[in-house]
Amino acid sequence: MEKNKKLYFAVAGAGVGFINGFFGGGGGMIVLPVLTMLFNFEQKNAHATAIAIILPITVASAVSYLIANGFGVFDFNLLSASVGVTIGGVVGALLLKRINNKSLVKIFAVVMFIAGAKLLFF
Amino acid sequence: MEILKFCLFGALGGVLGGMGMGGGTVLIPLLTIFLSVEQKTAQAINLISFIPMAIIALTLHFKNKLVKTEGLLFMIIPACFFGVGGAVLCHFIKSEIMQRIFGGFLLALSFVQFFSDKIKPKNSLKK
Numbered sequence: 001m002e003k004n005k006k007l008y009f010a011v012a013g014a015g016v017g018f019i020n021g022f023f024g025g026g027g028g029m030i031v032l033p034v035l036t037m038l039f040n041f042e043q044k045n046a047h048a049t050a051i052a053i054i055l056p057i058t059v060a061s062a063v064s065y066l067i068a069n070g071f072g073v074f075d076f077n078l079l080s081a082s083v084g085v086t087i088g089g090v091v092g093a094l095l096l097k098r099i100n101n102k103s104l105v106k107i108f109a110v111v112m113f114i115a116g117a118k119l120l121f122f
Numbered sequence: 123m124e125i126l127k128f129c130l131f132g133a134l135g136g137v138l139g140g141m142g143m144g145g146g147t148v149l150i151p152l153l154t155i156f157l158s159v160e161q162k163t164a165q166a167i168n169l170i171s172f173i174p175m176a177i178i179a180l181t182l183h184f185k186n187k188l189v190k191t192e193g194l195l196f197m198i199i200p201a202c203f204f205g206v207g208g209a210v211l212c213h214f215i216k217s218e219i220m221q222r223i224f225g226g227f228l229l230a231l232s233f234v235q236f237f238s239d240k241i242k243p244k245n246s247l248k249k
Binding site: 001005006009010011012013014015016017018019020021022023024025026027028029033041044045047048049051052053054055056057058059060061062063064065066068069073076077078080081082083084085086087088089090091092093094095096104105106108109110111112113115116117118119120121 | 124125126128129130131132133134135136137138139140141146147148149150151153154155162163164165166167168169170171172173174175176177178179180183186188189190191192193194196197198199200201202203204205206207208209210211212213221222223224225226227228229230231232233234235236238
């Protein structure tokens, strides 16, 4: 691999990692356009590779959080959320092929805007 | 009842994550706004609850040979270091302030998401 490309990968990884660790999420939404637009990944490869990048970051960040804040977050609520996320993830992956998601993306963007405004200003 | 809400909101986040629309950015505000979970706790729940889903999804993606591994470590290793750094930095910021910073982050992401179809990748798949 070219030296420049290794450097770009490293810089992109650092940015995505910091965002995901600092905010507890959001890295996936950053790494996808990075992979497709900067590194010319095809969509399917980008989605798959994004998880391969975000998963170790998530594990590392989660361990940091637990060391800093203790293990109190492990309760039935967390377990319940994890079960929900896993089931939802499978459903979402299956739906991806069946739904024209262009409108959904816009709706989701509006929902994010409202949620963001609520958290920032209220 | 509260456990069911956590499961439901987790599922909502998971569906959107499974569709590639960023599940964590939904789950965190759902937990903070509707279940009054503290921001940093919501972030931890999002991080940890993502792991089992990601392991399953990644296993399937490797099986289907969709993961491009060339140079991946050059991204993952710095990402993990800075991920830990970000998590440590978050620890020193009050949850109330983190919530507002996260709100600003969501606002910025919403614009990127809304206009994402106007930014085309060079090798987008045509169906």
